[in-house]
Amino acid sequence: MTPIKTVAALIDEGLTAPGTRATLENVVARYAMSITPDMAALVDRDDPGDPIARQFVPSEAELAAAPEDRPDPIGDAAHSPVPGIVHRHKDRALFMPILTCPIFCRFCFRRESVGKGESALSPEALAVAFAYIEAHPEIWEVILTGGDPFVLSARRVGEIARRLSAIPHVRIIRWHTRVPVVDPSRITDEFVASLIVPDATTIVALHANHPREFLPAARVAIARLIDAGIPLVSQSVLLKGINADVDTLEALMRTLVENCIKPYYLHHPDLAPGTAHFRLSIKEGQELVRSLRARVSGLCMPTYVLDIPGGFAKVPLNEGDVEKTGDGWRIRDQQGNWHDYP
Ligand code: SF4
Structure with missing residues (x-):
C-alpha cells in the first residue's frame, strides 16, 4: 500500500x-x-x-475560521534570521532542513508552511544556515525540525549531523520526528547509524499522541534507536477528541515510558488556522494534568506547556503564571511579562 x-x-x-x-x-x-x-x-x-x-x-x-486563528501561531517568523533557522532562545536554535512530513497532522501548528511548494532548503540556503550556527558560539543545542527531518535519506541526515558536530560549540543535536510511529520502516540500521556522530550528543524527540500509535513495527523502530544509545523524549499535543481524557493520557504516558521514552512536553494546542475543533480550554487542560498526576509517577509526567502566540516562547502552564481575565487568559512569559491569550 x-x-x-x-x-x-x-x-x-x-x-x-x-x-x-x-x-x-x-x-x-x-x-x-x-x-x-x-x-x-x-x-x-x-x-x-x-x-x-x-x-x-x-x-x-x-x-471554519475562528477569530483567534493565526497563520504563524508560535511566531517563528519573528525569530528567523536566515531561511531554515529560528533562533528564539540564546543557547538553542531550530534548524528546518525540510518542510514536509510523511503524514500531515490535521492540527499541525505549521500547516501554513509545511507541505507547501518548495520543501527542502537549497544547497545555498543550507550553507547559509550552517554559517549562521557557526557564527553564533552561544548555540549549544540544534533542534532539527520542520516538517519532519526523518523523511531525509540516511545519507543526508548523516551529512547534516556530521556538519553540525564539527562545529565545536554545538554539543547537542536533537531531532524532532513522528516517523518512528507513523512510518517505522524508515528507521533502518543504516539510518540509525547516520544519526550517531563523534563530537555531539544525539537526542530524538518523538511526537506521539495516542497509545494505539505504538504498533509492533513502531516499537521495533524505537528499540533500534534506544539500542544505539540514543536517548528518547516525547512530545504530545493535547487534542479534543483524540487524547483529552485522563484514561488515554495515562495509557499514552505509560506506553512511552515502557518504550524507554521520557515524557517531555504535553503541548496545549496552538492557534493554527482551521484547528479550533481540536482545542480545549487552559482550565480543562490543567484539570486533566492534575488528574493525570494523581495516577502516575513523576517518571510518566510531561510538562504541560503553551507556546505564547507572537513568538514569546514556550511556558509551563503553572498555576501562578496563568490568570483568568474577563474574556480570556493572561500568561506570564520567561521574562516575567504578561500576555493576553484568547
Ligand atoms: S509531524 Fe509535526 S510538522 Fe508534520 S504535520 Fe504533524 S505537527 Fe506538522
Whole structure:
C-alpha cells in the first residue's frame, strides 16, 4: 500500500464517505494531506470518532475560521534570521532542513508552511544556515525540525549531523520526528547509524499522541534507536477528541515510558488556522494534568506547556503564571511579562 494523498484514495480506502468528496477537495487544496499505510491500517472504520482518523483524515471543520486563528501561531517568523533557522532562545536554535512530513497532522501548528511548494532548503540556503550556527558560539543545542527531518535519506541526515558536530560549540543535536510511529520502516540500521556522530550528543524527540500509535513495527523502530544509545523524549499535543481524557493520557504516558521514552512536553494546542475543533480550554487542560498526576509517577509526567502566540516562547502552564481575565487568559512569559491569550 502507498501513502494516501488524494480524496479519491481516502474514499477507496473507506476513510471517508463518497458524499464528502467536494468539501474535502477544498480542504486538501488548502492544507496538505498524506496518510502513511501504517496509520491508515490502524483506523477503525466502524468508529466515527476514531482518534487515529481524527488526527490524519481531513474534515470539513478545517474550513471554519475562528477569530483567534493565526497563520504563524508560535511566531517563528519573528525569530528567523536566515531561511531554515529560528533562533528564539540564546543557547538553542531550530534548524528546518525540510518542510514536509510523511503524514500531515490535521492540527499541525505549521500547516501554513509545511507541505507547501518548495520543501527542502537549497544547497545555498543550507550553507547559509550552517554559517549562521557557526557564527553564533552561544548555540549549544540544534533542534532539527520542520516538517519532519526523518523523511531525509540516511545519507543526508548523516551529512547534516556530521556538519553540525564539527562545529565545536554545538554539543547537542536533537531531532524532532513522528516517523518512528507513523512510518517505522524508515528507521533502518543504516539510518540509525547516520544519526550517531563523534563530537555531539544525539537526542530524538518523538511526537506521539495516542497509545494505539505504538504498533509492533513502531516499537521495533524505537528499540533500534534506544539500542544505539540514543536517548528518547516525547512530545504530545493535547487534542479534543483524540487524547483529552485522563484514561488515554495515562495509557499514552505509560506506553512511552515502557518504550524507554521520557515524557517531555504535553503541548496545549496552538492557534493554527482551521484547528479550533481540536482545542480545549487552559482550565480543562490543567484539570486533566492534575488528574493525570494523581495516577502516575513523576517518571510518566510531561510538562504541560503553551507556546505564547507572537513568538514569546514556550511556558509551563503553572498555576501562578496563568490568570483568568474577563474574556480570556493572561500568561506570564520567561521574562516575567504578561500576555493576553484568547
Ligand atoms: S509531524 Fe509535526 S510538522 Fe508534520 S504535520 Fe504533524 S505537527 Fe506538522
